[in-house]
Amino acid sequence: MSVFSEYKDCIEEGDLVLVWISRDNIKPIRVDSNEIFNTRYGSFPHKMMIGQRYGSQIAIRTKGANKFAFIHVLQPTPELWTLSLPHRTQIVYTPDSSYIMERLNCNPRTRAVEAGTGSGSFSHAFARSVGHLYSYEFHGPRYEEALKEFREHGLVDADKNVTITHRDVCRDGFRIRREDVTSHQFGEDEGEVAIGANVVFLDLPAPWDAIPHLEEVICSDEKVGLCCFSPCIEQVDKTIEALNKHGWSDLQMVEIQAKQFESRRQMVRTVDDAIERLRDVKRRKSEGLERRKRMCESLVSDQPEADETEEKRPVTEKTKFNPFGKGARVKEGDANYKWKEVTKVEPEIKSHTSYLTFAFKVANKSRDEEAVQKILESTESK
Known part of the structure; x- marks a missing residue:
């Protein structure tokens, strides 16, 4: 009997079984009641599989912790x-x-x-x-x-x-x-x-x-x-x-x-956002030049920079959300912002x-x- 064209309900001794460990990790095994299937998550005796229905989840308690590891036992198909x-x-x-x-x-x-x-x-x-x-x-x-x-x-x-x-x-x-x-x-x-x-x-x-x-x-x-x-x-x-x-x-x-195409939401960016971004870049550049000038002057005069008297920019400005650059993270689809539906392609092709x-x-x-x-x-x- 071909295991790929004739189907059965339960696993028996000697059956070819495909063990689903994760989405990208499927292993074929021949069921033997004296064997053990070992994974990084735990060891699964074959005798636990015998009598189980195809598609069942088999779980074991891992050692040293109150946690469980599990696998799925699947019947072979050409696709799997x-x-x-x-x-x-x-x-x-x-x-x-x-x-x-x-x-x-x-x-x-x-x-x-x-x-x-x-x-x-x-x-x-x-x-x-x-x-x-x-x-x-x-x-x-x-x-x-x-x-x-x-x-x-x-x-x-x-x-x-x-x-x-x-x-x-x-x-x-x-x-x-x-x-x-x-x-x-x-x-x-x-x-x-x-x-x-x-x-x-x-x-x-x-x-x-x-x-x-x-x-x-x-x-x-x-x-x-x-x-x-x-x-x-x-x-x-x-x-x-x-x-x-x-x-x-x-x-x-x-x-x-x-x-692989996926549907995503992208924030709508306006001209006002772009203008504000340019102002922010100009302001940061000006502040950086002024700071470097004061540091040079302090080195020439051998006096430490007076950080206490320097007017500091509020911390909130650094973490304020900026749609064009670094800033606070905003969850995709946040109702406080305007979004549009876009389609993105995976960066790498996963097939030949x-x-x-x-x-x-x-x-x-x-x-x-x-x-x-x-x-x-x-x-x-x-």
């Missing part, structure tokens, strides 16, 4: 797995993978080709949504890690919908022979696996070398969609040249540049930027005249 998986390569995040699958019209009838597998983030999303996924990885250690991971998650069992192959598709193409993949999925018979893909996703350094080989595996009777994931525009340029050369059409490139190149192709453009005639006859009879 993307946040917690071990990174072997740069990954495709959920907003990007969901957008790609929507553009390529993925559904339970889809037969998808993915090259390369990488950390398996997009593979898990594909596995939940498509009919069958053929994933290719050229790097040996990454392939072994991905295969082990997919087996643990129940994605490559005999009745499941993921096939992973160790191959450099840019050099050797996409054809799969039964002996190229694990025997538990296709049996021991020799021969070629019929792929007939209608969706292709290429996350490769040189996708233009893989595009000519796609003719071997794409479906000839359906419209086939393709997406290339590239980190730089030079790769996009060479990819488009290869797509045009091999008959792909409806080309479109989308730039990924994730930004890249380019998605979409293209489509119909390999067989000949019409089935018999089928067309039947459709016309049925329409006329109505």
Whole structure:
């Protein structure tokens, strides 16, 4: 059973559980009643999790203080797995993978080709949504890690919908022979696996070398969609040249540049505020010059500065609110001041930027005249 597509209510021994420690810290564990999950906040025995409903909060009392530490135990989903998986390569995040699958019209009838597998983030999303996924990885250690991971998650069992192959598709193409993949999925018979893909996703350094080989595996009777994931525009340029050369059409490139927008309130500043600010700057400058002049005179005369007789500016002037400079803090939205709604962007982008190149192709453009005639006859009879 795949833990990512079939759901259950309660945690059992041996289950894969995602432990939510904080928003940016989610850890996958395999529940073992003899193990303990250690965090900076405390230690949580696995046996406390067994029998609990997924989504439950588990709390313990910390030592030496009357305080509690807690975690949440969650059932794995492709979205949560993307946040917690071990990174072997740069990954495709959920907003990007969901957008790609929507553009390529993925559904339970889809037969998808993915090259390369990488950390398996997009593979898990594909596995939940498509009919069958053929994933290719050229790097040996990454392939072994991905295969082990997919087996643990129940994605490559005999009745499941993921096939992973160790191959450099840019050099050797996409054809799969039964002996190229694990025997538990296709049996021991020799021969070629019929792929007939209608969706292709290429996350490769040189996708233009893989595009000519796609003719071997794409479906000839359906419209086939393709997406290339590239980190730089030079790769996009060479990819488009290869797509045009091999008959792909409806080309479109989308730039990924994730930004977080937030709604804030900004104080309305008037001309009078600006004038007052300039007067304040001029007054402070004049006072500073006068003070430095008195200090120089006191050093020449070897007499201490008479601070007691000096007229001091009231302390309240230093802490008075100044909308253009330093001063007392005012809480955002304070009713004593006038505010306007503004939108601010986070200063740093927290996800990678890249380019998605979409293209489509119909390999067989000949019409089935018999089928067309039947459709016309049925329409006329109505």
